[in-house]
Amino acid sequence: MSEATTAPSAGRSVLVTGGNRGIGLAIAKAFLANGDKVAVTYRSESELPEGVLGVKADVTDEASVDAAFAQVEAAHGPVEVLVANAGITKDTLLMRMSEDDFTSVIDTNLTGAFRVIKRASKGMIRLRKGRVVLISSVSGLYGAPGQINYSASKSGMVGMARSLTRELGSRGITANVVAPGFITTDMTAELPEATQKQYLASVPAARFGSAEEVANVVRWIASDEAAYISGAVIPVDGGLGMGH
Numbered sequence: 001m002s003e004a005t006t007a008p009s010a011g012r013s014v015l016v017t018g019g020n021r022g023i024g025l026a027i028a029k030a031f032l033a034n035g036d037k038v039a040v041t042y043r044s045e046s047e048l049p050e051g052v053l054g055v056k057a058d059v060t061d062e063a064s065v066d067a068a069f070a071q072v073e074a075a076h077g078p079v080e081v082l083v084a085n086a087g088i089t090k091d092t093l094l095m096r097m098s099e100d101d102f103t104s105v106i107d108t109n110l111t112g113a114f115r116v117i118k119r120a121s122k123g124m125i126r127l128r129k130g131r132v133v134l135i136s137s138v139s140g141l142y143g144a145p146g147q148i149n150y151s152a153s154k155s156g157m158v159g160m161a162r163s164l165t166r167e168l169g170s171r172g173i174t175a176n177v178v179a180p181g182f183i184t185t186d187m188t189a190e191l192p193e194a195t196q197k198q199y200l201a202s203v204p205a206a207r208f209g210s211a212e213e214v215a216n217v218v219r220w221i222a223s224d225e226a227a228y229i230s231g232a233v234i235p236v237d238g239g240l241g242m243g244h
Helices: 022-033 062-076 099-127 148-171 193-201 211-221
Strands: 013-016 037-042 052-056 081-084 130-135 173-180 233-236
Touching (some): 013 022, 022 052, 022 211, 052 062, 062 099, 081 099, 099 130, 099 173, 173 211
Parallel strands (some): 037 052
């Protein structure tokens, strides 16, 4: 593709953690359509679109993260856009929540984001440019019963992005949070029908969102057009959280 037909923010090395399904996969596809070189991390094998590089990685293990980055860097060059999307849930009410239920979710969702951001920042600092996008959740700001572990992990991403902005903002690096609401994915489809109806009733848009709608926002916040936005929290929730 010639320079004349390539958007200024296309052709970059993009890494999406947990990008083999759901919102992560939609994000990977959006960057691929943008003309970027896209890699995703995964824990279990799955079919990926043509042109997407899959690397096996466990975000709870620093050595595994480092090895994954080395693979991506060898194939696509230093990571210029990092989307920290890998996450798990272990929903249960506080009185039934075990210590492992809490710490494992924090370690994957929040500390996992820290591990990949720390590794990516090395290359971004050298390049004096970069985009970090953390995929949070409306429950991180709005709260949700049975999700004290998940909500805490997703809320922590806001402080992480804002501290990163203050540390690395002068190096041409932005860090923002995208907070999806109720998005139709395999994970949300597993929720009881009564819970889904309850959520739907509280969404002003009166519908659930699509993974593509989240992906479009992520692609934009990582673009040149959004170069002066950092430390922001962008809800994609049909008005559910109302900016909490």
